[in-house]
Amino acid sequence: MDNKIVVPGEFLCTEEEFMAYTGTYVEEGIIRAVVMGRPVFDLINRRVYIKPVKDVKIPKSGDVVIGLVEQMRDEIAMIRLLGYDVNKPFKHEFRGVLHISQASNSRIQSLYDVIRIGDIIRVKILNSYIPYVVTAKDVKLGVIAAYCSRCGAPLVKEKNSDALRCSSCGNVETRKIAPDYMFTNKR
Ligand SMILES: [Zn+2]
CATH class of the missing domain: 2.40.50.100 (RNA polymerase II/Efflux pump adaptor protein, barrel-sandwich hybrid domain)
Incomplete structure (x- = not known):
């Protein structure tokens, strides 16, 4: 404390x-x-x-931030808000709640269809107080780095496909990815 x-x-x-x-x-x-x-x-x-304190920047409504999926269930996930940029982390810890209704523009059965624990995700903040509520719905929002649920290796996006395939064990998973998803197969 x-x-x-x-x-x-x-x-x-x-x-x-x-x-x-x-x-x-x-x-x-x-x-x-x-x-x-x-x-x-x-x-x-x-x-x-x-x-x-006055000199500390805290996230506010409308801010787009990078977060880490820390905990989740079928309908709700806790996102640790890391910073406005991967390279410019917040000095303090903030968390946001992502509800299934704010996770994707398409109908999904479970949050596990679009995010998993350990994913790095870009979200937009919808309020200016605790608990922060975040959305991943917009086109530019979503997972920017995902890792295999089986072995932890990066999941690679194949060209001309929405599927993400594990670079190590071949496991195929789905996410709601952002356009600038980090691991892509250019071939
Ligand atoms: Zn794997």
């Missing part, structure tokens, strides 16, 4: 642990941040407050 930055709405602790003080609010016994900043858990006075 020491150097972590929290964003508005983020969970801090329960009311049993600390008293809500500056920059926080209570909702059903849970203390959350009102402002972005560093949470201070004052053990002497048993209260929690936020030291606001």
